[in-house]
Amino acid sequence: MSERKVLNKYYPPDFDPSKIPRMKLAKNRQYTVRLMAPFNMRCVTCGEYIYKGKKFNARKEDVENEDYLGIRIYRFYIKCTRCLQEISFKTDPKNTDYEIEAGATRNFMALKLAEEQAKREEEEQKEEEANNPMKLLEYRTEQSRQEIELLESLEDLKELNRRQQSVDYESMLKQYKSESVEERKAREEREDNEFIKSVKFNNPSKHKVVAEEIIEEVLDDGEPATKNIKKDIPPTKSNDTKKNESWNRSIGVTARKPLVNLVKKKSSEPIPKNIDKEKDITDKKIPETKSSVVPSVASGSGGLTLLAGYSGSDSDS
Numbered sequence: 001m002s003e004r005k006v007l008n009k010y011y012p013p014d015f016d017p018s019k020i021p022r023m024k025l026a027k028n029r030q031y032t033v034r035l036m037a038p039f040n041m042r043c044v045t046c047g048e049y050i051y052k053g054k055k056f057n058a059r060k061e062d063v064e065n066e067d068y069l070g071i072r073i074y075r076f077y078i079k080c081t082r083c084l085q086e087i088s089f090k091t092d093p094k095n096t097d098y099e100i101e102a103g104a105t106r107n108f109m110a111l112k113l114a115e116e117q118a119k120r121e122e123e124e125q126k127e128e129e130a131n132n133p134m135k136l137l138e139y140r141t142e143q144s145r146q147e148i149e150l151l152e153s154l155e156d157l158k159e160l161n162r163r164q165q166s167v168d169y170e171s172m173l174k175q176y177k178s179e180s181v182e183e184r185k186a187r188e189e190r191e192d193n194e195f196i197k198s199v200k201f202n203n204p205s206k207h208k209v210v211a212e213e214i215i216e217e218v219l220d221d222g223e224p225a226t227k228n229i230k231k232d233i234p235p236t237k238s239n240d241t242k243k244n245e246s247w248n249r250s251i252g253v254t255a256r257k258p259l260v261n262l263v264k265k266k267s268s269e270p271i272p273k274n275i276d277k278e279k280d281i282t283d284k285k286i287p288e289t290k291s292s293v294v295p296s297v298a299s300g301s302g303g304l305t306l307l308a309g310y311s312g313s314d315s316d317s
Contacts, residue, residue, distance in 0.1 A: 087104045
């Protein structure tokens, strides 16, 4: 079965191509081609947007008397999809792009326009430097100043890196860790002692100590009556010692107290029985205090009865 579309034709042995008549065609003949829009454009007549990639049936022709380094330049004609206005553009082999000619305006050309503007400014600057020596001098001084600033910033960065490299962190840590545990404890104790010595009590005369004095009165019934009289005693050396003891106790330092008042001496005088009973009663009622107790016997009928008792005992003996 033969192929439907063949690539090779059959030529008979007596075929002579010179006998085939040639058609006379126009010099600038147009061909119909299928292409896509190479860029975004907008129709000038109706304002329709034609986006890149839209397909058209276009007419193609050669641009007369124009080429770039022997490369042909072609022109294309398309129609607007809305108003059927003809739009023409051609190839630009110099910039590997397309150039719009008529019927529409190209959109989104910001990058291309910026490049063209920069190129134009550079050409103008070169031309001005060639014609004006003062401008050339100003441009060179500005360049030299910028180079000096860059070198200074580079030197600063190098100096910073050099400082960071010179720091020995291990030696610093060893310096702080050189103190042992025992030395640290001794130092803390020394600081505590210095702080204790630096503390001073201001105006010791303001503080007063109140002591109780117990006075006994013997009534007629034989029961003693006690009275508490408070007296203001000025601060003495004993009060200062008590303050020091309380301060040492708050710190944790304890001092041994001397063994005092453990043994009481007996009085040589005879004590009557009634007075002993009365003292026992008063001892039960009134607790002992550190303050000095000064017993006083009131003069009266009770005292006379006691004297009579003493005289009677002496007479009996």
